[in-house]
Amino acid sequence: xxxxxxxxxxxxxxxxxxxxHAARLAGAHWLLLLVFCGLAASELEExxxxxxxxxxxxxxxxxxxxxxxxxxxxxxxxEHIYRLNPSITESEVLPPAEPGTTRVRTLIEDCVWFRCLKxxxxxxxxxxxPWYLRVETDPRHSDFKSATTEWWILxxxxxxxxxxxxxxxxxxxxxxxxxxxxxxKSKMRERxxxxxxxxxxxxxxxxxxxxxxxxxxxGYPNTxxxxxxx
Amino acid sequence: MDxxxxxxxxxxxxxxxVAVGLAGLTTTLTGCHSTPEMSYARDVYxxxxxxxxxxxxxxxxxxxxxxxxxxxxxxxxxxxTYYGAVIVPGDSRHSILNMAGEGRIHMNSRELKDSIxxxxxxxxxxxxxxxxxxxxx
Numbered sequence: 001x002x003x004x005x006x007x008x009x010x011x012x013x014x015x016x017x018x019x020x021h022a023a024r025l026a027g028a029h030w031l032l033l034l035v036f037c038g039l040a041a042s043e044l045e046e047x048x049x050x051x052x053x054x055x056x057x058x059x060x061x062x063x064x065x066x067x068x069x070x071x072x073x074x075x076x077x078x079e080h081i082y083r084l085n086p087s088i089t090e091s092e093v094l095p096p097a098e099p100g101t102t103r104v105r106t107l108i109e110d111c112v113w114f115r116c117l118k119x120x121x122x123x124x125x126x127x128x129x130p131w132y133l134r135v136e137t138d139p140r141h142s143d144f145k146s147a148t149t150e151w152w153i154l155x156x157x158x159x160x161x162x163x164x165x166x167x168x169x170x171x172x173x174x175x176x177x178x179x180x181x182x183x184x185k186s187k188m189r190e191r192x193x194x195x196x197x198x199x200x201x202x203x204x205x206x207x208x209x210x211x212x213x214x215x216x217x218x219g220y221p222n223t224x225x226x227x228x229x230x
Numbered sequence: 231m232d233x234x235x236x237x238x239x240x241x242x243x244x245x246x247x248v249a250v251g252l253a254g255l256t257t258t259l260t261g262c263h264s265t266p267e268m269s270y271a272r273d274v275y276x277x278x279x280x281x282x283x284x285x286x287x288x289x290x291x292x293x294x295x296x297x298x299x300x301x302x303x304x305x306x307x308x309x310x311t312y313y314g315a316v317i318v319p320g321d322s323r324h325s326i327l328n329m330a331g332e333g334r335i336h337m338n339s340r341e342l343k344d345s346i347x348x349x350x351x352x353x354x355x356x357x358x359x360x361x362x363x364x365x366x367x
Contacts, residue, residue, distance in 0.1 A: 082326070082335055083313055089323050090334040107334075109323055202313055212298055212312040228313040 043200075044193065045162075049185040055146075058188055060165040062196045066203035068131065068155030071163060074202045075133060075151060078104045078125070083202055083228065084195045101126055105141070110191075112183050117173060119143045131155070137169070145170040159209065163199070165192065201228035268359035269367050270304055277352045278307070281331075304366045322360040331356055 046061040064071055074084070081104060082088040090107035097103055101124050108119040122141035126134040131154060137147035147169035154162040175184055204210045205228065268274060278301045285293035286301040293299055299316065300306035307327075310316040316326040329335045331348045348356070 079336060082329065086324060089329060092335075205312055 044196075047189060047192065049188050051181055051185065055168060055170040056185070056188065058165070058167045058169075058192060060163075060192050060196070062163050062165070063156075064161045064163050064196065064200045064203065065159060066161060066200055066209065067159055067207050068153050068161040070203040070207045071161045071199065072131065072153050073206065074199055075153070076102075076125075076127065078102055081106065084198050085191070086194065086198075087191065097124060110187070112187050119173065121147075123147075139172070143171065143173050145172045159207075161203075163196070198228050265358050265362075267367075268355060268362055270359065270365065271367070273355050274359045275304075277348065277355060281348060281352070308364070317360055317364050319364040320361060322357040325360050325364075328353070328357055328360055 043063040043065070044060070045063060046059060048060075049056065049058050051057075077083075078093045079091075081091050085106075085108070087108045087110040088106050089109045090105075092105045094103040094105055104123050104125060106121045106123070108117075108121065110117055110119070120141065120143050122138040124136050124138060126136070128134060131152060133149075133151040133153075135149040135151075137144050139145055139147075147167070149165070149167040152162075152164040154164070156162055175181060201210070205212060282293070282301050283291075285291045286299045288294050288300055297311035297313070299311045300309070308315070308317060310326075316330075318325045322328040326335070332353050333347045
């Protein structure tokens with residue numbers, strides 16, 4: 001897998017004219033890399049988590065070394081959505097409320113320091129166009145007052161995809177003031193990077209870019225960093 | 231007639247109180263660890279063999295050909311699928327093995343759910359084994 005720090009938005013990732021800009025950005029990205037402490041976020045182009053009056057916005061731009069159609073397939077494989085988020089302990093695809101949509105129920109169990117949370121989420125997924133997804137959370141069946149997520153999956157060449165993730169959410173569970181916000185934002189950053197790594201890993205396996213039996217060849221036990229799911 | 235006055239005997243009372251206290255403490259501690267130790271060979275494998283092996287066996291089992299999970303051995307189980315581990319030792323809530331066996335995932339597929347959903351007792355065995363560290367014992 002390529003671990004190059006890539007340029008900002010615009011043309012393809014290997015555009016020569018933007019190498020200088022990429023180099024300038026490298027310093028800033030290094031800081032992020034240090035913060036994420038080996039989470040291999042080196043293909044991260046942008047990651048920001050901001051909060052305002054109880055609402056949070058996460059915007060991420062990531063280069064994924066896998067074909068766009070495979071990336072899209074993994075993102076829309078709702079039955080195996082737990083593969084992308086290791087905090088999911090329950091998931092269920094429900095009958096659609098309206099044609100062309102998918103309803104997905106998930107339960108997330110995660111601990112932040114000494115506080116563990118169970119977060120219920122009912123989402124409706126709209127697949128608009130070949131490379132765009134919009135996910136709306138139903139507040140009546142979720143621990144969110146509101147939440148909307150948008151995904152853009154932009155193909156670049158045969159094996160590279162630019163993925164833009166933009167989410168806005170207002171949690172409906174207690175978050176301790178000041179320190180709680182800081183910890184939650186840190187956790188969100190960590191989780192989104194992990195999910196992108198898993199997304200890339202699974203998409204590459206499905207595309208045949210990683211041998212399916214690599215775990216067996218790399219040796220037991222299979223709990224290393226190369227693991228997509230565990 | 232006057233009743234004989236019994237003297238409080240410290241030499242008898244103190245050891246008695248200590249003994250009763252220790253007995254209570256032991257009972258409490260034993261109660262906290264009352265879950266019996268699960269054995270992979272004795273308790274877990276028979277459940278997997280009966281419920282999962284038909285699909286998760288090479289070369290033609292559907293679960294093996296689609297995700298690569300081979301549960302015929304402890305090593306195969308711990309290797310997991312093409313995508314990674316299905317067991318998080320010590321954490322049955324986040325282990326895919328337990329999530330699937332308890333019907334917490336794949337719930338939309340009635341056929342799959344009916345075929346892999348375990349009995350309450352079987353779920354408990356797998357849960358305890360994973361929570362105890364998923365050892366090869």
